Amino acid sequence: MDYDQFLTIVERGGGATGVGADRSTAATLQTLAERISPTEARHLAGELPPELGPLLFTAEPAEGFDVDEFIRRVAERGDMDLPTATRAASAVFTALSRALSEREFAHLVAQLPKDFVLVLPTGPEILPAGAFLERVAQRAQLHDGDASRVTDAVLQTLAERIAAGEVDDLISRLPSPLHDPLRAGRSVDADQAQRMSVERFLARVAEREGVTPQEAFVHARAVMTTLREAVGEEFHDVVAQLGPKYAALWSG
Structure with missing residues (x-):
């Protein structure tokens, strides 16, 4: 999957309402990099389009915040309200589920608490x-x-x-x-x-x-x-x- 295709999925997922798919993607991935380990962030960057890699760069240990804090940070970074930030994050996670291998996406989900179900893909399952x-x-x-x-x-x-x-x-x-x-x-x-x-x-x-x-x-x-x-x-x-x-x- 290339960068434009990733942004297209974000846009179709409702994550670009009034803010742009690139801004939604940047705000969500930068916040995700704060929530997961540096090792997992490097693994994600290795499977994603190269334009997205810098958004996931981190040398800091994972912070243990919940989904509400995640959405608050996305909203702050993207200059959007909380409902828009929720849609943006959900759209970006949907794009991640398409772009990453099944194993890598499963590893990502395993690092997140159960309340992240709010932003994880819930639409039609992709047949492996x-x-x-x-x-x-x-x-x-x-x-x-x-x-x-x-x-x-x-x-x-x-x-x-x-x-x-x-x-x-x-x-x-x-x-x-x-x-x-x-x-x-x-x-x-x-x-x-x-x-x-x-x-x-x-x-x-x-x-x-x-x-x-x-x-x-x-x-x-x-x-x-x-x-x-x-x-x-x-x-x-x-x-x-x-x-x-x-x-x-x-x-x-």
Whole structure:
């Protein structure tokens, strides 16, 4: 995940209301650096976009304040009221949950007291990458390594077929290991999507995988069915951009 994508998640999470996603992010991460150990702060910085690293720099031991003090400090740093600071902190923690590995985010949460549930993500859970690939493997009768390759091919082709804004929405609902193929296929024009019949879609998947179109159909169906489960209602927005013949890839 890059810096702009991180800020986009903060903005969509309601953390930029009247103050800007960059200001919300800075206020929250600087306060977080005061609440966690220097070692944990360094680990976080190592997995986040480089622009965010300086915000987490600290040589001081962790302070043991509660969530109310956390929000008060965010509000003071960001020059915002407490309700806005609460939304800002929640949005930044949501972005952290998307940007960090599952293990690192779990380590972060473990350093925080239970009252931080007020600002920790409570929305739809992100299906872990391992679970996503396992479902693809089961549906297409593949080994795990092959499931990763198949998933990359289908997601990259899908990203070429739909608008860039919709690709960004999918990125926000999927785990980090699945982001690269979506970014690879994403158009530089935010409103541009390639016109592509389902036959051409499958031919492109087959070409990327080095398999027959018939095998590509089985693989694409496994990935698209799993994608529908993983992103919930967001899948309806994807479907709206595809022709009716594409329904064979996830229905029936």
